[in-house]
Amino acid sequence: MGRRAAKTTRTDPLGGARRRLLVTGAALVGTLALATGPALATTANVGGQVGGSSTYYGTARTVTADGSHICLRADSGGIAMKAFWYKCSDRSTRGADREVGSGTRQRLGSGFKAGTVYCLGAAADVVSPNKTSWSGTLDWNVFS
Amino acid sequence: MKSRVKSPVKSFAALGVFVVGLSALLSGCADGPRSAAATELLDRQGYDAVLRRSSLSYRWPADYRPDLDRLSADSAPGGGEAALAGSERIILEIANSCAWYRSWDDARGRADHARAEEALTVLEEVLPGYGPQNPDGRRYAREAASRARAGDPSLARQFTEANCDGVIAWDRTGIDAEG
Numbered sequence: 033m034g035r036r037a038a039k040t041t042r043t044d045p046l047g048g049a050r051r052r053l054l055v056t057g058a059a060l061v062g063t064l065a066l067a068t069g070p071a072l073a074t075t076a077n078v079g080g081q082v083g084g085s086s087t088y089y090g091t092a093r094t095v096t097a098d099g100s101h102i103c104l105r106a107d108s109g110g111i112a113m114k115a116f117w118y119k120c121s122d123r124s125t126r127g128a129d130r131e132v133g134s135g136t137r138q139r140l141g142s143g144f145k146a147g148t149v150y151c152l153g154a155a156a157d158v159v160s161p162n163k164t165s166w167s168g169t170l171d172w173n174v175f176s
Numbered sequence: 177m178k179s180r181v182k183s184p185v186k187s188f189a190a191l192g193v194f195v196v197g198l199s200a201l202l203s204g205c206a207d208g209p210r211s212a213a214a215t216e217l218l219d220r221q222g223y224d225a226v227l228r229r230s231s232l233s234y235r236w237p238a239d240y241r242p243d244l245d246r247l248s249a250d251s252a253p254g255g256g257e258a259a260l261a262g263s264e265r266i267i268l269e270i271a272n273s274c275a276w277y278r279s280w281d282d283a284r285g286r287a288d289h290a291r292a293e294e295a296l297t298v299l300e301e302v303l304p305g306y307g308p309q310n311p312d313g314r315r316y317a318r319e320a321a322s323r324a325r326a327g328d329p330s331l332a333r334q335f336t337e338a339n340c341d342g343v344i345a346w347d348r349t350g351i352d353a354e355g
Binding site for chain 1: 217250251253254256257258259260261262263265266267269270271307309310312313315316331334335337338339340343344
């Protein structure tokens with residue numbers, strides 16, 4: 033039965049046209065999936081200086097993958113520090129402080145709407161006149 | 177006839193160009209906080225003054241101008257906090273983007289073709305230039321403009337909903353008077 037069906041397909045005079053139609057359809061579906069699917073993860077090297085009070089960094093980043101997370105891996109040389117995301121257009125809309133600085137990757141927030149422009153903020157846990165330098169990697173448009 | 181043997185001077189120059197280019201590329205990849213670390217920190221008052229001054233350098237649609245008192249109050253650093261100089265520009269770019277997206281959408285809704293076209297020109301020519309360190313944002317603005325040109329307001333509305341609705345107050349003084 034299956035063999036006969038296969039044979040029928042091969043002898044169909046419209047087989048070539050059908051195949052081309054299928055290939056074109058598959059390509060269109062693929063293109064559509066790419067266009068509407070989640071954007072690729074975005075990564076940036078980040079770093080700066082923090083003191084005891086919150087510093088609001090002035091770099092805006094746009095979320096393009098709806099529902100995605102923002103994650104930070106930061107190293108502050110053993111000095112405990114907190115980081116958070118905030119909506120660049122409204123500082124009162126912000127994520128909870130997350131302990132970072134140990135070099136482990138921490139999720140700063142999740143479920144972001146596409147189009148959201150967010151910024152980073154940070155503060156050292158220790159109140160000191162000296163600023164602490166930190167550096168790290170920021171991922172967004174990610175789902176894990 | 178040209179010699180096929182490379183001149184050492186040319187090779188050295190090419191290497192120099194490569195090194196300079198690579199260096200520029202790498203420094204371009206550096207993130208804002210790091211590059212901004214050496215810049216000036218602003219307290220609340222300093223931020224407010226810079227924000228108001230900078231807002232004058234933006235072109236705003238007649239029907240959507242930001243309420244600068246609210247904008248400053250909502251975005252300025254709190255007591256004991258600091259904002260990096262330049263961060264006020266981000267707020268203004270977001271507000272300006274929302275202003276033009278909404279102006280375009282409103283004009284489109286009331287079939288005011290002249291206003292819609294004026295706004296569309298800004299969407300296409302100005303907004304994609306905002307955020308030099310935010311390639312995702314520039315790409316988003318280009319796509320939003322492209323869709324708007326095709327009559328699709330989805331990304332323009334998505335942007336205003338995500339960043340401005342309920343956050344940025346508009347000074348609508350005189351709008352009714354304009355009819």
